[in-house]
Amino acid sequence: MKKLLVLLVVVSFAAISNLSAANYKLDNAKVDAMFETAQDANLSILAQDLNLEAGSSSALSVSEKDPIVAALLAFFLGGLGIHRFYLGTETLTGVGYILTCGGFGIVAFVDFIVLLVDNNDISKYINNPKFFMW
Numbered sequence: 001m002k003k004l005l006v007l008l009v010v011v012s013f014a015a016i017s018n019l020s021a022a023n024y025k026l027d028n029a030k031v032d033a034m035f036e037t038a039q040d041a042n043l044s045i046l047a048q049d050l051n052l053e054a055g056s057s058s059a060l061s062v063s064e065k066d067p068i069v070a071a072l073l074a075f076f077l078g079g080l081g082i083h084r085f086y087l088g089t090e091t092l093t094g095v096g097y098i099l100t101c102g103g104f105g106i107v108a109f110v111d112f113i114v115l116l117v118d119n120n121d122i123s124k125y126i127n128n129p130k131f132f133m134w
Contacts (some may be wrong), residue, residue, distance in 0.1 A: 066127055067119035074115055078108025083115070088127045096131055107132060 073083035073122065081089075081097025093116055102108030114134045125133050 012051075054083060065122060067115055067122045070125075071112055071115040071119065073111040074108060078102045078112055079105060081108075084133070085112060087122070087125050087133075089133075090129045093129060093131055103131075110134065 013115070069082050072084055073086050077083065079102040081094040081102060084097055085094050089109070097108070099104070100107075102111075111133055
């Protein structure tokens, strides 16, 4: 009985999704016209739109990393080394974290503790190529 009910739900969902998708038509001429009139996007256009200068310090600065975000990433995703990618480490260091599950969880946990204790100035951990960031 459960299998029949699941099958009925799946079939009805598929029928409803097919009905709603049949109402949409793609006009290739309009799509081509949109691509012809589109403007190439690059960082200089973005900077002009945001009224930023090339050397200005802004809230969008990549070099400023939040220690709380890094600590949370180390706690929840430390085994995958996501906090190290956030801090701008080299790719091979991140791969090492992934392959060893964050040093079997020990290195990631120590990273979490270090980020909590030393959260005023984490600049020494940003772009740190060493496996042990401390």
